[in-house]
Amino acid sequence: MAPVEHTGTSTALLTDHYELTMLGSALADGTADRDCVFEVFARRLPSGRRYGVVGGIARVLDAIMDFRFTDADLAQLHATAVVDDGTLNWLSGYRFSGDIDGYVEGELYFPGSPILTVRGTFAEAVVLETVVLSILNHDSAIASAAARMSSAAHGRPIIEMGSRRTHEQAAVAAARAAYLAGFATTSNLEAGRRYGIPTRGTAAHSFMLLHDTEEAAFRAQIDKVGADTTLLVDTYDITDGIETAVRVAGPELGAIRIDSGDVGVLARKAREQLDSLGAKDTRIVVSGDLDEHAIAALRAEPVDAYGVGTSVVTGSGAPTAGMVYKLVEVEGRPVAKRSEHKASRGGRKSALRRHKPTGTALEEVVYASAAPPALGDDDRELHIPMVRDGDQVGGLPTLDDARQRLRRGLVSLPWEGLKLSGGDPAIPTTFT
Template identity: 65%
Template sequence: MSTALLTDHYELTMLQSALKSGTADRRSVFELFPRRLPEGRRYGVVAGVGRALDAVERFRFDDESLAVLREHAVVDDATLDWLASYRFSGDITGYAEGEAYFPYSPLLMVESSFAEAVLLETLLLSIYNHDSAIASAASRMTLAAGDRPCIEMGSRRTHEEAAVACARAAYVAGFVSSSNLAARQRYGVPTTGTSAHSFTLLHDTEADAFRAQIASLGEGTTLLVDTYDVTDAVRLGVELAGPSLGAVRLDSGDLGVMARRVRRQLDSLGATGTKIVVTSDLDEYSIAALAAAPVDGYGVGTQLVTGSGHPTCGFVYKLVLREGDDGEMVPVAKKSKDKISIGGRKWALRRRDAAGVAEAEVIGIGEPPVDDGDDRALLVPLVRGGEIVGREPLDAARDRHAASRAELPLAAQQMSRGEPVLDTLHI
């Protein structure tokens, strides 16, 4: 399906004006970057790269798209003719998916003609702003959870298509599975799920509900035990499934207190291997608060799919280099108050000490910064000559995130509000 109309009207009117002025073919470099992190955050996480590459590949003005533009006179006939043969033929370089980022990190460098590059602005920003916000929140949640698994359960709290992207981004940032089956179909994200309160209420008794679930899904299933009385439900679950009952789920009340009570009860019943999973509007702070509780896993929904208070990253897409009348490339930059951009083509590396701990985000302007021997280059080729070259398995992004987060200073692990753990240096 074409992604060409997932864009703003003014991208096409700029194109029309540039075609008329003869500047549409000027060589240009656009940069996608954040001016700041969401308030109080210490690092961000790049996500959506794979989805963006798929979207760029499908960015074609097919007959249906052109008919809409023609019918509503969005652009003139000459522009429609140009759009009919549009194919991005330039280069895109950027941070790999799962990488940590900081203020002014050059997450994408898009190099082509002005006409080709400007049309991608809205689409790229839409994907990167959304997915990176989710991954950034998810990373804090998995950091707070430590070795305990987190399950993404937010599909019913957001747009149906956003839910799929959320599940993907959460998996990149360390969630072990999702409830969303479309995420499994499209991206291979592992899925899991058992039952809701409605299943228990469907049956005449809680025992009937548990008996039906165990018969269908086996003794290793997870029983939801807070529809009625938790203590009675836990006793009943172990009685029906035996001590090999897989897990119980708590979805209400004081989760820390309830988990301790349930753990004692399970142990007294001989179900020492039965796990306790908690849900109910969890975020990174409530997960951290449960660190000392006997909890074995977390199901996270609303707070994850809304970015835990920061549903967008504030990324922008700015022209930073363009061809002049003499054919030379000229750095350009926006200088308006509070919305400054820095002109010139960028390169980036993560400066690290001899022990491999990150010390700074170093951005070279016009040429790559010099690696002192312990540093790590951050920009990788994603598109070359219009051909996608940066696709990779989702697990590669997941592994990269774990490694990138592990090399950050210890302050990155703090849940309290603070400044970015790395300074960004332009050289």
């Protein structure tokens, strides 16, 4: 093992065992250096979904840059005999030196969209499969669900508060994906640090129960953070809670939160009560098992903001995006699995999206990269260069760019494409 020193967090063992077994065999028989193209795509969208949202690209690129085998990693692989010394030696010098092109974060995708194309030797590209898919499948699942919620909320802000319902690190990535998809803020402090996402939060029921009375709890909160805060009014009786809240905070009270019950009915009653108490500018925040359908159903109610937890961090019924990482080209020759199930299309591909002159999307065109079709005035190429010779290309989109991209993308969909009910993909994918 070469004594290469790596610092920082390595992503190299976030990898399936078989990637290294394949690597060992390919190094031994001389095929490891063959020039290969792997493609990430989804065979289909989750049942009934009309579009997917690409999330996690920036995290993927970072993970590839951090994909180095530390001495500790190599010692582990040696001790457990995962690979032999020759393969360990090769891994000790690992650095991805190939090219990556793909869809930017916030871009819509459809069945067969070539979301990411990784070109390199078999050896250097195959070992990235697991971590690339882990990130894209998770983050895209969350972004896709969150986009439906943002769309259903029609401009009302959504607070992401699902950290407690998912793995502690997945929670940070989920907060990022939800923000990408239009959520306004998150409860997750680490997401605030890591990605600069605005964090928010005021109080839970435990804070009310800690105090001898609801009034004492409200007073403690107001004394500390001022009247422009959100008071949680449903610990005991909501009507009493609202009356106490306005008495303690005055009509300058920022907001109340209702976290249980039939929140639509309760919001209407609360609005009337707040108005009658002179708290006409006090906002109403609702939370508690909301998903995109519940949000849509509340459209006509006097709700000012939504808090969403479980449904967004679990992808609202589709917790993984089902993307795969398939070898499509070897030494310039298209390859594809040919058995009757799970067949795939060989060859390196790119994509463009055709639109009407009005801007409405018409179709996703997936084509052989070597034979691009003519680009019409209303067409948009979807692949951008992301990595060249192992280095990240400069000027890749930021998280805020991704938010903008998605907003424009949703506006471009045919109107049926934004329906929450189950249906076909919003636009067809054409392979040329």
